[in-house]
Amino acid sequence: DGGITQSPKYLFRKEGQNVTLSCEQNLNHDAMYWYRQDPGQGLRLIYYSQIVNDFQKGDIAEGYSVSREKKESFPLTVTSAQKNPTAFYLCASSTGLASTGELFFGEGSRLTVL
């Protein structure tokens, strides 16, 4: 079955450490996204990519970095510059051009900074 796979599901890190969250999709979608979810705040867009080797900052990109070397993969690195990284991170994809905006989501990765 096609879908989006995020790993790890749970991750703990010490302050000052970078961590990379994996997102892989086999839906043949052009566009991919990273959202951050905090209780009571809904989903906030971190980065998105419309095509391979191109990506744009979302609303809360500071302290995060991404790459899009392959169509299937869109990893997110949470750097030590992110002041409050504990959150639930969701990866999503869409068909891209001519899309209605409908997103397909992975199961999420919960990051806890100790």
Add this chain to the structure above:
Amino acid sequence: AQSVTQLDSQVPVFEEAPVELRCNYSSSVSVYLFWYVQYPNQGLQLLLKYLSGSTLVKGINGFEAEFNKSQTSFHLRKPSVHISDTAEYFCAVSDIRSGGSNYKLTFGKGTLLTVNP
């Protein structure tokens, strides 16, 4: 810029009662509208969407929503809820840009529906 307001952060109901989760949006252009559901520690799953045509949209699990352009609303309803409907529900909007390309959804802050026995 567009925005989405979900008027209730929490909605408790009893099993088999009807429920309405309210959503209002603002946008300077025409929009597509979505409702997603999220169960604990999981991703979001599409419930239903309004793209065009009939303003009453039916989705999965017996949910439906009505698009009201004059009131800029897209309220979600179910005539009889089950315990298994307990989840967080998100309303989202994307604007219809020229060329038909849409890259960003704007989400509301969510409504936690709790169905009690």
